[in-house]
Amino acid sequence: MRISWWKWLPFQRWRIIGQTESADEIPDRLPRNGVALVGETERPKWIVFDCPCRTGHRIMLNADPGRNPRWTLNRVKPLTISPSIDFRANQRHCHYIIRSGQIEWTEDNDR
Template sequence: MKVSLWEWLPFWRWRVIGQAGSADEVPDRLPRNAVALVGEAGRTKWIIFDCPCRTGHRIMLNADPARRPHWTLNHVQRLTISPSIDYRGSERRCHYFIRSGRVEWAGDSDR
């Protein structure tokens, strides 16, 4: 998956920047507020992005409804992912929602 120069410009809202056939094709670095999809057109398997806390950890969400848990993605107008994303690392907890292209942090997050 190639990321165009245009996508590296700073955007305030979250958006989908492309689709890859496998997770190995997603670049190690993604633009700020950018989501990459993995799978075939119309059948997304994974939603991949760098955590909005900016500490460097990558988030991979299952989007395949045949497996549990799974997240749904709506990016027709502004990116919305549901349910919430709850990352629990050894040193921190990042719990948030992405709704209408914006991050809404949950109160129990260590942000």
């Protein structure tokens, strides 16, 4: 997956920065607030991004309707994903919603 230089510019809302057919093709580092899709843009299999808490963990959300739990791209511009993302691992808890290209943190997170 190739990412254009302008997608690395800071201070952008959450947005889709690229699409690939395989999760192995997603780079180790993604632009801030950048989301990569695995599968077709109209019907993605995975939604992949680096957690907005900026501690370095990667989030991979299932978007395949044949598997549960699954997340949906409600809107592409501005980016809206539902339901909320609730990451818990290694004494870390990040719980938020990506709505209209922005992060809305919930009250029960440890960021």
